[in-house]
Amino acid sequence: MPTQVDNTCFVGPAEEPDKYRLVRQVGHGGEAELWYAVTAVAGGWEPVAVKILRSGLQESLAHWRTRWNTWTHVLHVSAPSSDAATTDSLNPVDPVSTACRVPPMTEARRAALVAMASGYLRRYPDYDPRPLTYQETADLLGLRRDQVRKRIEHLREELVEAHVPGLTGPDARRALCEWFLGMRVIGPRDLDWLRHRLSHGS
Numbered sequence: 108m109p110t111q112v113d114n115t116c117f118v119g120p121a122e123e124p125d126k127y128r129l130v131r132q133v134g135h136g137g138e139a140e141l142w143y144a145v146t147a148v149a150g151g152w153e154p155v156a157v158k159i160l161r162s163g164l165q166e167s168l169a170h171w172r173t174r175w176n177t178w179t180h181v182l183h184v185s186a187p188s189s190d191a192a193t194t195d196s197l198n199p200v201d202p203v204s205t206a207c208r209v210p211p212m213t214e215a216r217r218a219a220l221v222a223m224a225s226g227y228l229r230r231y232p233d234y235d236p237r238p239l240t241y242q243e244t245a246d247l248l249g250l251r252r253d254q255v256r257k258r259i260e261h262l263r264e265e266l267v268e269a270h271v272p273g274l275t276g277p278d279a280r281r282a283l284c285e286w287f288l289g290m291r292v293i294g295p296r297d298l299d300w301l302r303h304r305l306s307h308g309s
Contacts, residue, residue, distance in 0.1 A: 115128060130143045140158070210269075214304070216261070218248060220259070263279055266283070
């Protein structure tokens with residue numbers, strides 16, 4: 108059970124009941140609550156996750172320790188040592204690291220991209236996370252399909268040349284839209300911009 112000192116709650120084993128200082132609850136389930144906590148390490152505070160069993164459970168503490176030990180092995184993750192050889196496959200690509208690779212965005216390009224990604228940009232319940240087809244995009248913009256395809260393909264080619272991953276293949280519309288969304292090059296406000304552009308025949 109947690110102990111309280113000066114409006115601060117602590118938990119820990121019987122021999123060290125104030126080992127973990129509870130900060131806030133971050134989750135709960137059928138058998139326990141999950142708390143964000145801190146513990147003193149080398150003169151500072153180290154963040155930890157603490158699971159507190161709910162009162163009134165029939166299972167013994169030994170049962171839960173065995174179960175959690177099993178889960179710990181399932182969730183165990185190890186990282187390569189600092190002197191280990193690394194490869195690109197070990198290093199996930201952070202979209203922010205490709206910020207300098209955003210190609211020039213003319214209004215014509217932006218209109219094609221925003222129209223194609225319009226489902227992503229609409230609010231619930233109209234949200235639809237799929238890119239429009241080239242023909243649907245062309246119909247929305249009042250253009251020919253080949254005009255839209257050319258604008259989108261030029262964007263993709265420039266990003267592929269800049270070594271942005273995931274944009275190759277016969278149809279990379281989804282990856283392209285989601286990359287620009289992840290980079291925040293386009294967002295929900297662009298829908299208003301596009302409506303204004305279309306209403307004025309631009």
